[in-house]
Amino acid sequence: MRRLVDDGMVLFVAIDGQGRVAWVGDSCRSVLGRDPADMIGSDALAIVHPDDIGVVTDTLSEAARNADDRILAVVRLARANGTWATLEFGGLDLRDADGSGVFLVWGRSHEAPGLLLQFLGSLLEGGDLMPLLRQVVRWSDVQAPHARTSIVVHDPGGRRVVVAADGLHPTLASPEAVGPELLGPGAGASAPVAVPLDVLCPEVATAARTSGTESLWLLPVEGEHGEAPRGVVAVWRTRPGRILATHVRHYREVAKMAQLAVQWATNRAELQAAATTDPLTGVANRSQLAACMREARSTLSALLFCDLDDFKAVNDQYGHLAGDRVLQAIAARMAGTARPEDLLVRLGGDEFAVWCPDLDGPGEAEEVAARLLEVLEHPVVVEGHAIAIGCSVGLALVDGRVSGEDDVDRILGQADRALYRAKRGGKHRWAAEAEA
Structure with a gap:
């Protein structure tokens, strides 16, 4: 049970009848950047966004009246670094008849669905390649808090470009840090491949270790119709561990979204070239x-x-x-x-x-x-x-x-x-x- 509530990206909090934090899972370190010990006994509303306090108090009141036909509440909580984490909350009223006991609430990130809709909207509106890839990276890292993602691809002009998570070491965020060549011949998109840090060039390996990277996973951004990979998704893991089934599914989706972004940018470039170029001579029209x-x-x-x-x-x-x-x-x-x-x-x-x-x-x-x-x-x-x-x-x-x-x-x-x-x-x- 402790592993369930302490590991991962779901925040578990127990709140007593006076609205104080009676207990909080260790996951608050990754979700909010806060030490659980510092939160015990504090006012639970102290870290709630002022505009969301009403929905929290009303929801707890409804729970006391056994109102179970509720839509999950979306609440913003203050991270230790001053930013806001938008979480989707559910909960149970575990108090006894005399009012003793706690409300148990849990919150998971609400950013991921919004970021996915933002990416799809940008794709439909014909967004540029780099902003699209930034949305993919953000969506990926919101769902995987123990990893920082970078995507290295070739743009329609043939240049190798990279979009990296905020805070990733500049050396790791360079286009030359990683590439599909590290996957070896015949690597498919079925699952990420764990790449030892020692195979990276010394400068990149040193930057990875000094920035807290425990392992590197790579997955190709597939080309169309059996073409060579368009690039690679690099997952800079800050926690040791093997590649799990949920990782496989998630990073397949990341690679597929990156492929959609690159293919759209390529198709748009081809359409623009066709609209502005003489097909016989290749000069402008x-x-x-x-x-x-x-x-x-x-x-x-x-x-x-x-x-x-x-x-x-x-x-x-x-x-x-x-x-x-x-x-x-x-x-x-x-x-x-x-x-x-x-x-x-x-x-x-x-x-x-x-x-x-x-x-x-x-x-x-x-x-x-x-x-x-x-x-x-x-x-x-x-x-x-x-x-x-x-x-x-x-x-x-x-x-x-x-x-x-x-x-x-x-x-x-x-x-x-x-x-x-x-x-x-x-x-x-x-x-x-x-x-x-």
Whole structure:
């Protein structure tokens, strides 16, 4: 019985008829951070949140009248560190007829259901990866007070990132502390794997021991359809002991929630890429161009409208597959020619554009236009054929901000008129339009 009431995350308290604490289980150390000896004889309401005192006194009064049709009371109790623990309480009136004896009450964390609903709500609302993983870590540690969790995953950009419990040693919270490689080949998500601290790098092992870690359990964050793990759930245990069935179930759920968060972030990144990227060449599309133009804060920018000269003849002579490969090669050349801060766009067919923000003067945009013409003078080799492709460029300067879609269309129209002038001038050249 003592092990039942002293071990774990459920707080047991006996309250006498005068509202004093007659006895409290040792679990108050983990739940409230308080020494049981310091609580004996104290006013039970002293650690109750002021706004919750009414429900406590009313509930005890109802218990005295044998009112058993109650919903469990949710009460906030003060932890030793000044924060509040939200607990869901039940209880029994064990007093004798003369009023002697105690009320026995027990409280378990009410944070976990709320945190789970918060995570599911964030997932449905399209939350970002890192906040989602922070919710998973918090949910995990609320239910397992003798562990501190960290989740190490690869984000949609391929970077290894980590979300760790509050207070976890900075060395243990680094992306390099642990990874799926520690699980070994073929490790599945059926149960956590106990990893000896000695196999960690010396710096991590030392930090684990000095911060009170007794053991490390790892569980992979599975990839989809048999893919390699997306990451790992690390459980830094502050109490010795073997992996129990409840641990297995809990950390499976943690790993599954982390997998959902990573998969959502990956799917969203893929959807965003599909919405803003030209599928043939991999460069930006018109939607991304319009967004970048509207978000720019430059005092001087330029839009270069580029049209490949006589491209229709390529499709007619060599076929559309060869034409597609030419477009891919042209896009790669143009991307390597523009400035790092420029945005290369395929508008459709054989039409491209380059958005040049943050210009010091018109000459910078003119230099980009000249380099584009130069790099496209060299033939593109496709299936053994050297295909000559030229380009004409229309340049429109933008003095100030682009406020909306009408502005985008107006600037595109000015660049298009400049392009037409370049075409009429003999092609393989650039021409400029007045400031937009």
